[in-house]
Amino acid sequence: NADYSSSDGEGIELMKLPAESIDEDDSTLGEMDGEYEDGSNQPQKLVEGDRESENAGDDQSDDSDSEAGSGSDIDSAKNVPDHDIKDTYKPSQGEDIYGNTTESSNQKQPPTKYVPPHLRKKQVDDEDANRLEALRVIQRSLNNVLNRLSEDTMISVSQSISKLYQSNPTADVNECIWKNILQACVERPTLMSGLIPVYTACMAGTHFHTGDQVQLGGYLLEKTIIKLWADLSSDRKQADNDGESAEKGTANLTLILCYLYNYSLVHCTFIYDVIRHLIENFSELDVEVLLLILSHCGYSLRTDDPSALKEIVLLVQDRALKSQKEDENGTASSSRVQYMISAIMDLKNNKKRKQDVTFGEKTAKLRKLIGRIKSNVASSGAARVSDSNLRISLDDILNIESKGRWWKVGASWVGNQYQHQTDNDDDQNDNDKDGNTSSKVAKKRKADTNGEDEELLQLASKYRMNTDIRRSIFCIIMGSADCDDAFEKLVRGGMLKSRTERDTVRVLVECCGNEKTHNPFYSHLASRICDFQPHCKFTFQLAYWDLFKQFDTVKMRKAANLAKLLYHLVAIDHSLKMNVLKVIDITDEMSETAGIFLTIFFSCIFDAMDDPAQVADLFHRGIPRVSGSAPMGSKKAIDMNDEEKGADGEGLRESLSLFFLQTLKASPKNKKKSKFRANYKAAMKACETDGIEF
Numbered sequence: 001n002a003d004y005s006s007s008d009g010e011g012i013e014l015m016k017l018p019a020e021s022i023d024e025d026d027s028t029l030g031e032m033d034g035e036y037e038d039g040s041n042q043p044q045k046l047v048e049g050d051r052e053s054e055n056a057g058d059d060q061s062d063d064s065d066s067e068a069g070s071g072s073d074i075d076s077a078k079n080v081p082d083h084d085i086k087d088t089y090k091p092s093q094g095e096d097i098y099g100n101t102t103e104s105s106n107q108k109q110p111p112t113k114y115v116p117p118h119l120r121k122k123q124v125d126d127e128d129a130n131r132l133e134a135l136r137v138i139q140r141s142l143n144n145v146l147n148r149l150s151e152d153t154m155i156s157v158s159q160s161i162s163k164l165y166q167s168n169p170t171a172d173v174n175e176c177i178w179k180n181i182l183q184a185c186v187e188r189p190t191l192m193s194g195l196i197p198v199y200t201a202c203m204a205g206t207h208f209h210t211g212d213q214v215q216l217g218g219y220l221l222e223k224t225i226i227k228l229w230a231d232l233s234s235d236r237k238q239a240d241n242d243g244e245s246a247e248k249g250t251a252n253l254t255l256i257l258c259y260l261y262n263y264s265l266v267h268c269t270f271i272y273d274v275i276r277h278l279i280e281n282f283s284e285l286d287v288e289v290l291l292l293i294l295s296h297c298g299y300s301l302r303t304d305d306p307s308a309l310k311e312i313v314l315l316v317q318d319r320a321l322k323s324q325k326e327d328e329n330g331t332a333s334s335s336r337v338q339y340m341i342s343a344i345m346d347l348k349n350n351k352k353r354k355q356d357v358t359f360g361e362k363t364a365k366l367r368k369l370i371g372r373i374k375s376n377v378a379s380s381g382a383a384r385v386s387d388s389n390l391r392i393s394l395d396d397i398l399n400i401e402s403k404g405r406w407w408k409v410g411a412s413w414v415g416n417q418y419q420h421q422t423d424n425d426d427d428q429n430d431n432d433k434d435g436n437t438s439s440k441v442a443k444k445r446k447a448d449t450n451g452e453d454e455e456l457l458q459l460a461s462k463y464r465m466n467t468d469i470r471r472s473i474f475c476i477i478m479g480s481a482d483c484d485d486a487f488e489k490l491v492r493g494g495m496l497k498s499r500t501e502r503d504t505v506r507v508l509v510e511c512c513g514n515e516k517t518h519n520p521f522y523s524h525l526a527s528r529i530c531d532f533q534p535h536c537k538f539t540f541q542l543a544y545w546d547l548f549k550q551f552d553t554v555k556m557r558k559a560a561n562l563a564k565l566l567y568h569l570v571a572i573d574h575s576l577k578m579n580v581l582k583v584i585d586i587t588d589e590m591s592e593t594a595g596i597f598l599t600i601f602f603s604c605i606f607d608a609m610d611d612p613a614q615v616a617d618l619f620h621r622g623i624p625r626v627s628g629s630a631p632m633g634s635k636k637a638i639d640m641n642d643e644e645k646g647a648d649g650e651g652l653r654e655s656l657s658l659f660f661l662q663t664l665k666a667s668p669k670n671k672k673k674s675k676f677r678a679n680y681k682a683a684m685k686a687c688e689t690d691g692i693e694f
Helices: 058-069 117-127 129-146 154-167 170-186 196-210 216-242 248-262 268-281 284-304 306-326 334-348 354-380 394-398 419-432 437-462 468-479 483-492 500-513 520-532 535-549 556-572 578-583 592-608 612-622 643-662 675-686
Strands: none
Touching: 129 154, 129 170, 154 170, 154 196, 154 354, 170 196, 170 216, 170 248, 196 216, 196 248, 196 354, 216 248, 216 284, 216 394, 248 268, 248 284, 248 354, 268 284, 268 306, 268 394, 284 306, 284 334, 284 354, 284 483, 306 334, 437 468, 468 483, 468 500, 483 520, 500 520, 500 535, 500 556, 520 535, 520 556, 535 556, 535 578, 556 578, 556 592, 556 612, 578 612, 578 643, 592 612, 592 675, 612 675, 643 675
């Protein structure tokens, strides 16, 4: 027999066989009773019937252990398997393949109900008392800060609120802020027109302090719209049932939305979407909300997108006519509608009311404070805030549950893969429904806009706008609704910055000259540009000098238009001086175009000026004199130490004096006791020199 004793006197234990491989009825297996044959530390050797042989040595003992481990497969050898049984591993019952203890099948827990991910947090929050206590702490801190909110402390309060995000979860702080806004501003029996602008300005300052990671402005916009839409729906049903007026909570939510736009947190397209929705329903409550929007942010809407305002005017007029014809139940009263139409027409015609002026002044003051916050954050680099406001549509907010939030960093979004199908369905619905006026007007406006853009690009090519910058400037100037609209677009587009303003001036002069009749729009726009960018004054002077050198090829109509533009810049705005005419060779041989230009220019001055002293002042200040050559009795003659400039001025005075005698003296407007004659004499006296006596 082999010796199984170890050198240190300890016994060797056999490997435990798998429970499933032991066959209790197998007669060929030996009994494994753990007893030793000779009482020594030798384990009993297993015998395996006819197949076992007596071998000595350590190698033979290892073979016997291997045979003992595979003894459970003897009975199954009668049925020949299709694979080697030795290579098949069967773990013990209650253990996995790694030998770890597992629960038995009888002790398995029954399956539980599936909880969606968006409900798991709510389920945990209800049971988590620690989070509720944390919310109470945040709410107390927020109340302590907001209790001292005013226009003077707005910046410091917004900084304190932004610090709460550093030590607390963003979602918890946002939730506490919204609860505080509801309690302080929304759920009130009166219209909170004094508190809401300051509250919203503070939240806007917090938005710029915390940056794009928190996006407090987007959160407040989402909550405001969802709450406003729910209140509008319930108030409309209540008004239909008992005819009572709506609560002021809807109006307060509307004010919050207006001031989110006034403080540049949301784009004007979103407000226009809200206005279109209100016009479609057109109940008494909708008209009240529309009047609030027009009063608190109407002029900002007019500045940002005048063409959309024109569309709103058409929609209101069409909807008012339709409600009067059908006499629908639930539509607004005729007097209220007429008041709203008059308010919109005043807004379109830029007629401000006293109430609108008050709201505008308060908004402008708070905007300056928010601007200081922006500059402080930008200089310190504490947070990264995008320059553009939140440009989303009303459908994006209303379809959050199905599409997600594409404007939020890290949020999921379904996308526009079904946009084409949705557009086709909308077209079909528009054909079936006659009352959907807004969608039809919007599509018509889109088609008209595309057609206008193509026409402007064709005109730009016709007038040799050969660069992208000049084409853009041309489209802005020719496609604007008024002077304010054109100026705002030029400023926002960066067209009045260094070097770019040269192209702006050149394009404006070209557009003004090619008009069939003079349009004062170009004169007022040129004045706004010169006031905003002083470098443009010299650019206008260079543009006119280039024109004077090309009088032989310039058309009469263009010369007349540019003469009236120069009159406005010299006599009205004082951006240019009279010495801009020194480049023109004023002689008997000058071209006919130059004569027409000078005649129209001085005729406009002599017709418009009420005081002859103003005409004399234009010549004294605008044309330099040589020192000591001022005529007797001249009160405002300017002595120039520069002899070269003085010589040019003396030559210009002599040329203008001869032109006045030869051309303007015979003008039919030069009648006795007329304003033209008085101004003509003042100009002749201002042009007197030592060499010529009149």
